[in-house]
């Protein structure tokens with residue numbers, strides 16, 4: 001198995017076989033993100049990818065999930081992705097799901113037919129970083145996509161029969177805009193109705209460009225209590241119809257861990273946040289937060 005540089009995967013892919021099909025992130029511009037600053041974006045050779053898959057088959061008796069890395073592996077042309085998915089199906093007939101990171105632009109570049117073909121070959125989830133529902137925040141963080149484009153990419157993924165797992169980041173607007181950020185994330189989630197929402201809380205570490213802004217006082221982080229209030233406001237603005245949405249804020253960066261299904265668990269999750277606000281001891285200690 002050949003891994004190049006740091007390898008990242010979503011929390012729910014903790015037990016998956018991770019195969020790098022690209023290296024780095026084709027965008028690599030988000031100001032809060034330092035994940036792939038150590039490598040230039042490139043595509044891996046198909047022979048190398050297949051060799052890793054064959055070696056994994058020899059190493060592991062049972063592989064139920066495969067995750068295709070790095071940053072936005074969905075950027076690969078469909079033909080190549082289909083050949084990789086076919087190889088996974090052949091080598092790992094027991095595999096139940098293949099997951100992948102995809103940027104909104106990666107999804108929008110593919111036709112509905114191409115996405116359906118990926119689904120039919122085993123692609124079972126696409127992880128999309130929305131980060132915010134506010135166009136101002138998306139511009140500030142250099143996301144490279146607008147609210148409308150991100151919403152369209154989520155709807156397009158779900159319409160192709162592939163569940164979308166979408167990430168938002170608490171605290172990303174800082175002190176100046178957290179109420180707008182919360183409300184606009186909530187309304188965007190309502191419009192896009194993804195199958196899964198993952199809420200992280202901002203931690204900017206070097207070499208993320210935002211780290212320098214925080215250190216220089218140009219960006220003011222929210223207090224832990226404000227982060228919880230922001231999450232509460234976001235949940236209040238979520239009104240999902242027609243599909244259950246699993247909402248999780250159980251990442252190591254979060255002050256309060258939530259897990260529920262929207263819309264049915266909305267009130268109980270808000271009550272959990274209220275309880276945490278009444279008792280500051282209910283918030284995770286800063287020392288235990290991490291990315």
Ligand code: SF4
Pocket residue numbers: 025026027028029030033034035036071072103129
């Ligand atoms: S957040 Fe995602 S899209 Fe943005 S630079 Fe990091 S890996 Fe790339």
